[in-house]
Amino acid sequence: MILDIYSFSTLTSSIDNSLHNMMSPWMATLTEFVLVGIVFLLFYALLGLFLVYLERKVCAVIQNRIGPNRVGRWGIFQTFADFIKLLMKELITIKHADKFLFNLAPFIVIIASFMAMAALPFAKGLQAIDFNIGIFYVIAVSSLGVVGILIAGWSSNSKYSLIGAMRSGAQIISYELSVGLSLLAIVIFSGSMQLSTIVESQADGWWIFKGHIPAFIAFVLYLITATAEINRGPFDLAEAESELTAGFHTEYSGIKFAFFFLAEYMNMFIVSAIAATLFLGGWMPFHIGGWEGFNQIMDYIPSILWFFGKTFVVIYIIMWFKWTFPRLRIDQMLNLEWKYLLPLNLMNTVIISFVVLMGLYFK
Amino acid sequence: MSEETVEKKIILKEEDDYIVNMGPQHPSTHGVLRLEVCLSGETVNYMIPHIGYIHRGIEKMAESDTYKQVIHLTDRMDYLSSHINNEAVCLAVEEALGVEVPERVQYIRAILDELTRIASHNLWWSAFGMDLGALTTFFYGMRDREKILSIFEESFGSRLLHSFNTPGGLLHDVHPDFRKHTLEYVKYFRKKLPDYKNLLTDNVIFHNRTIGIGVMDKKMAINYGVTGPSGRGSGFSCDIRKAAPYGIYDKVKFKEILYHEGDSFARYKVRMDEMVESLNILEQLVDNMPEEGGFTAKMKPVIKLPEGEYYQRVETARGELGVYIVSKGAKYPYRIKFRSPNFSNLFVLNTLSKGGIIADLVAICGSLDLVIPDIDR
Numbered sequence: 001m002i003l004d005i006y007s008f009s010t011l012t013s014s015i016d017n018s019l020h021n022m023m024s025p026w027m028a029t030l031t032e033f034v035l036v037g038i039v040f041l042l043f044y045a046l047l048g049l050f051l052v053y054l055e056r057k058v059c060a061v062i063q064n065r066i067g068p069n070r071v072g073r074w075g076i077f078q079t080f081a082d083f084i085k086l087l088m089k090e091l092i093t094i095k096h097a098d099k100f101l102f103n104l105a106p107f108i109v110i111i112a113s114f115m116a117m118a119a120l121p122f123a124k125g126l127q128a129i130d131f132n133i134g135i136f137y138v139i140a141v142s143s144l145g146v147v148g149i150l151i152a153g154w155s156s157n158s159k160y161s162l163i164g165a166m167r168s169g170a171q172i173i174s175y176e177l178s179v180g181l182s183l184l185a186i187v188i189f190s191g192s193m194q195l196s197t198i199v200e201s202q203a204d205g206w207w208i209f210k211g212h213i214p215a216f217i218a219f220v221l222y223l224i225t226a227t228a229e230i231n232r233g234p235f236d237l238a239e240a241e242s243e244l245t246a247g248f249h250t251e252y253s254g255i256k257f258a259f260f261f262l263a264e265y266m267n268m269f270i271v272s273a274i275a276a277t278l279f280l281g282g283w284m285p286f287h288i289g290g291w292e293g294f295n296q297i298m299d300y301i302p303s304i305l306w307f308f309g310k311t312f313v314v315i316y317i318i319m320w321f322k323w324t325f326p327r328l329r330i331d332q333m334l335n336l337e338w339k340y341l342l343p344l345n346l347m348n349t350v351i352i353s354f355v356v357l358m359g360l361y362f363k
Numbered sequence: 364m365s366e367e368t369v370e371k372k373i374i375l376k377e378e379d380d381y382i383v384n385m386g387p388q389h390p391s392t393h394g395v396l397r398l399e400v401c402l403s404g405e406t407v408n409y410m411i412p413h414i415g416y417i418h419r420g421i422e423k424m425a426e427s428d429t430y431k432q433v434i435h436l437t438d439r440m441d442y443l444s445s446h447i448n449n450e451a452v453c454l455a456v457e458e459a460l461g462v463e464v465p466e467r468v469q470y471i472r473a474i475l476d477e478l479t480r481i482a483s484h485n486l487w488w489s490a491f492g493m494d495l496g497a498l499t500t501f502f503y504g505m506r507d508r509e510k511i512l513s514i515f516e517e518s519f520g521s522r523l524l525h526s527f528n529t530p531g532g533l534l535h536d537v538h539p540d541f542r543k544h545t546l547e548y549v550k551y552f553r554k555k556l557p558d559y560k561n562l563l564t565d566n567v568i569f570h571n572r573t574i575g576i577g578v579m580d581k582k583m584a585i586n587y588g589v590t591g592p593s594g595r596g597s598g599f600s601c602d603i604r605k606a607a608p609y610g611i612y613d614k615v616k617f618k619e620i621l622y623h624e625g626d627s628f629a630r631y632k633v634r635m636d637e638m639v640e641s642l643n644i645l646e647q648l649v650d651n652m653p654e655e656g657g658f659t660a661k662m663k664p665v666i667k668l669p670e671g672e673y674y675q676r677v678e679t680a681r682g683e684l685g686v687y688i689v690s691k692g693a694k695y696p697y698r699i700k701f702r703s704p705n706f707s708n709l710f711v712l713n714t715l716s717k718g719g720i721i722a723d724l725v726a727i728c729g730s731l732d733l734v735i736p737d738i739d740r
Contacts, residue, residue, distance in 0.1 A: 059498075059499075062499055063498075063499050063501075063502040063503075064502050064503070064506060065502060159381070159383045160383070163383075163402075163405070163721070167405075233496060233498075234496065234568055236496070240496065240722070243391065243721050243722055243725050244721075245389065245390065322498075323498060323499050324497070324499060324562070325496075325497060325566065325568050326492065326495040326496045326497040326563070326566060326568045326569045326572060327495060327496025327497075327568075327572075327722075328568055328571070328572075329571070329572060329720065329722040329723070330405055330720065330722065331405075331720065332571055332572075
């Protein structure tokens with residue numbers, strides 16, 4: 001098993017104990033809430049900025065360019081500069097827009113992505129809430145974002161925004177099914193919806209290796225459908241730049257636009273983190289059953305590095321998609337989901353149930 | 364003769380149509396073109412192009428300029444085929460005066476024509492990929508176009524609007540390294556062509572977006588006067604270099620690229636093949652280019668065309684450019700009319716995009732390869 005020195009549970013429990021010693025139980029819980037909130041807010045903002053920087057570097061590599069290289073070493077503070085610029089921009093008020101909904105929409109989008117972070121196991125013992133229906137919670141919360149997108153498109157009183165929002169609605173509702181079904185594959189394998197249990201079940205091999213071909217198919221399907229669900233290329237129809245200028249956030253400016261922008265990148269992080277947790281073992285090191293020496297060497301790498309390493313590999317793949325493929329058309333995209341991905345997913349689920357029942361996978 | 368004007372009102376718009384204005388500032392119209400698109404859902408019911416946002420009155424301005432000055436105005440029409448535009452006017456003036464330009468000049472002009480064509484197709488490829496959402500194509504196309512632009516820059520100082528042609532020949536001689544660098548470029552670009560194929564031509568999503576989209580049959584192409592690669596994608600054999608050879612083109616061996624499907628993908632393939640064909644032409648020309656012969660014929664300092672009407676057509680990167688000059692014997696043209704390819708190519712867009720969806724409209728608009736200043740002039 002993973003070494004205890006890297007476990008975050010010692011750190012968190014010591015903080016918990018000291019807080020309980022200092023103040024009354026309800027006060028301690030309240031303080032913990034605030035602490036966790038602040039940590040998440042900081043993490044969210046910094047990670048969002050880093051992901052924007054990463055995307056610009058990755059696309060620069062793919063496109064034969066250098067990318068940001070002026071602000072700070074290797075341009076690492078470029079996104080900070082951009083963010084400060086966005087903060088200082090004027091918030092343009094739109095005539096005849098529904099003011100309340102117009103202002104509400106960015107918050108819904110960003111809160112949806114923020115809430116999903118709560119259930120992610122970042123490392124051993126580093127998880128805000130360990131629901132027994134964790135995966136269900138993540139799917140439910142992350143699909144709330146579409147409400148914000150629809151409201152944004154409707155309330156900004158612009159035709160481009162409306163078309164973008166309607167596209168996004170059709171897209172997310174369709175692809176939600178396939179995302180759920182491909183995640184169900186791992187739920188069937190591990191027999192649990194609790195994210196910590198799913199990670200524990202991969203101690204002697206990740207599900208993508210243990211689960212034979214069906215698990216691999218589920219992984220590929222998840223990658224495709226998750227890319228579609230977060231509105232990224234080649235499925236970025238909701239903000240198809242060459243067709244709808246900017247889609248649902250055409251009319252937004254300043255910090256409200258920054259909210260949409262950040263939420264998009266954080267959604268990418270969340271789907272990648274879920275892919276890493278369910279298919280690639282989460283924070284669990286790479287273990288091969290029986291190879292004790294090898295497993296011990298792997299244990300020396302901290303679990304938080306394993307988690308972020310895997311997540312960023314998936315993020316890189318998703319970015320790679322965007323910068324290589326042309327965009328699909330809306331009807332082709334819905335065809336792809338309803339005619340190919342969904343039947344394939346259903347079939348795959350049946351096969352996986354059969355595999356699990358017969359015990360055909362590596363245990 | 365009694366003149367009777369019948370006022371016929373054509374109702375284009377209904378009251379409750381869902382109209383979306385694409386442009387004049389829109390990423391995929393490539394300039395200040397405004398398309399008034401009527402939608403039902405995502406489907407395009409009809410589309411009215413509005414032009415004139417960049418009208419500069421080039422034809423009117425030309426009436427008070429000498430023939431040498433007119434050359435500089437033609438640059439600003441189709442700025443991606445500026446050299447070929449220059450040549451059209453030069454050829455018309457030379458023909459009117461009966462001047463024989465040296466063979467070397469004809470060779471250099473043809474080499475520059477083909478380089479311009481490749482550079483233009485490179486830029487079109489970049490922008491077409493962008494229209495379809497493949498953002499990386501832009502940088503690959505621009506990378507290769509840059510090499511051509513540096514050849515231009517080396518020889519005549521400017522990269523885009525090089526008024527290098529002048530009636531009777533060229534402004535000055537080309538750079539001594541011109542031949543060497545052109546050959547190097549041909550070798551370089553042949554190696555880079557597989558990139559184009561791997562990135563976009565063989566992509567499944569790209570096929571879905573273009574095959575069978577915006578089908579224009581041969582008859583429609585002829586009726587609308589769609590020329591250039593867009594027309595040849597419909598099987599309309601309209602290459603002026605073959606049909607009415609000018610300059611050195613009757614001595615060069617090359618194929619006229621024809622596809623008969625008439626969809627966006629056929630138009631795409633025509634341009635991709637034309638780039639290869641241009642490379643073949645370049646190889647033949649550079650090898651046979653004479654070293655001696657000067658860069659201009661002997662011309663009078665003030666050019667006055669004899670009274671009459673003159674017409675010359677050339678094949679630009681986008682189709683047939685016609686120059687019609689009416690002269691009254693003065694040093695200024697009495698009237699100049701340009702038959703620009705993009706003007707004709709634009710108006711087929713409504714017919715092609717009807718019944719498709721917005722994404723198709725963008726794909727068709729990209730595959731017609733429109734340059735807006737050439738439409739407005």
